[in-house]
Amino acid sequence: MPYSRAFLSFWASREIAALGNGILFVALLAWTYNTEEKAIVVSIAMVALLLPPFLLSPLANHLVQGPRSYPVAILARIATIAALWPLLNAASAKDQWLVLAAVFAAAIPITFLRTSNRSLARSLVERERRNTAKQTLADSRLLTLIVAPAAAAVIYDMRDFSLSALPACAAVAIGALALSTLLMLLARPSHWDIDTAEKPSLAAELALLQQGMLTLWQRPLLRSMAALQLSATLLAGGLAVVQVALMIWGAFTSAENVGFVLAAQALGIAAVAVGRRFLRSELPANGAIAAGLGLISAGIFGLPVSDGLRIAVPCGFMIGLGLGLSGSTFRTFAQTLAPVGKEHAVRAALAMAMEAMAILSAILLGPLTDGLSTRYAASLLSVLAALLALYSFGAAPNPDAMQTEGEVAHTTSDTLYDVGVDVPAATPAR
Numbered sequence: 001m002p003y004s005r006a007f008l009s010f011w012a013s014r015e016i017a018a019l020g021n022g023i024l025f026v027a028l029l030a031w032t033y034n035t036e037e038k039a040i041v042v043s044i045a046m047v048a049l050l051l052p053p054f055l056l057s058p059l060a061n062h063l064v065q066g067p068r069s070y071p072v073a074i075l076a077r078i079a080t081i082a083a084l085w086p087l088l089n090a091a092s093a094k095d096q097w098l099v100l101a102a103v104f105a106a107a108i109p110i111t112f113l114r115t116s117n118r119s120l121a122r123s124l125v126e127r128e129r130r131n132t133a134k135q136t137l138a139d140s141r142l143l144t145l146i147v148a149p150a151a152a153a154v155i156y157d158m159r160d161f162s163l164s165a166l167p168a169c170a171a172v173a174i175g176a177l178a179l180s181t182l183l184m185l186l187a188r189p190s191h192w193d194i195d196t197a198e199k200p201s202l203a204a205e206l207a208l209l210q211q212g213m214l215t216l217w218q219r220p221l222l223r224s225m226a227a228l229q230l231s232a233t234l235l236a237g238g239l240a241v242v243q244v245a246l247m248i249w250g251a252f253t254s255a256e257n258v259g260f261v262l263a264a265q266a267l268g269i270a271a272v273a274v275g276r277r278f279l280r281s282e283l284p285a286n287g288a289i290a291a292g293l294g295l296i297s298a299g300i301f302g303l304p305v306s307d308g309l310r311i312a313v314p315c316g317f318m319i320g321l322g323l324g325l326s327g328s329t330f331r332t333f334a335q336t337l338a339p340v341g342k343e344h345a346v347r348a349a350l351a352m353a354m355e356a357m358a359i360l361s362a363i364l365l366g367p368l369t370d371g372l373s374t375r376y377a378a379s380l381l382s383v384l385a386a387l388l389a390l391y392s393f394g395a396a397p398n399p400d401a402m403q404t405e406g407e408v409a410h411t412t413s414d415t416l417y418d419v420g421v422d423v424p425a426a427t428p429a430r
Contacts, residue, residue: 057115
């Protein structure tokens, strides 16, 4: 049975908006670094992107449920267009604070957009086809992650990698959001799933987060895995800042090269997702996490010595493999280690903690990169990844330990409705 026209319109609308946002995100990081050649400006831009979702997600989960999600999905796209409009005139370094303010303003409706997308996706698909739809949306988002940085690089090449490239990328993003809004008009659900129609109160959302935090702290295995995952999030957030400075003013400065390296990273993440789907055997948790962090360490170590695509692209692919391998294993254990009935609370609490860690990482790594130079900062992150890989052998639980704790009595399905292009942090959706 094929998908409904409403779902196909929603699917197209979602990916077109994500593609535009992804192109703008890559251009934004490059532009902010170009203005003063300082990583701290990239840090400020990252915080501007990450802070609204961190603060507003509980409110969005409370407000955007059931029938409300459809008008919110449309209004959020229109509000994002309005917030991004000033970027069309950002052609010089003096517009830096205007750009950062516009980014912060756009991140607010994007937070509600992500929540409405998840609610709509559940209501536009019959229950028996929901798992297939999840996988379809996840696959298309991985493709978007690969295409967006390459498209941004092409636009930057057309503009000679200058500050005038940001308005061009902003125009593409605004056009994509406008087309996405038109397609969303065709995606109104004919009915609403009963689960999405039950709106939790804001107090209940906050209580859920508190319950999840307490569970993470009280369960030894969960606490150990959460500490390791938060450390890896600190590493990934720092990599986002250091990598921009390294690739623009480091060993290779071509915009085309930057795009290919970022696309190679996304390709590595996609390769892990495809491999896990078709390979029946799983690596032990500590082995998978250690291998992922080891690949990240090796990839980061190779980037500062890259003299072109011959080394840089394989390094980017290795980093992507590492992010995909460690990230997918973390998600699996967040599901299987949570006590029965508290899975959603643990997932929400861990997501909020990871978003807080990503913000902290952006705040710390900007000044550190400027103080140490990009090469030293990259070396520091490489050493941190290697140490975390060694630590994970003892910290990550094995199946026998999990069974001894009595914490594996169930398996929950991971939500794949939102796979972070809108907000550039490798954190699960709450």
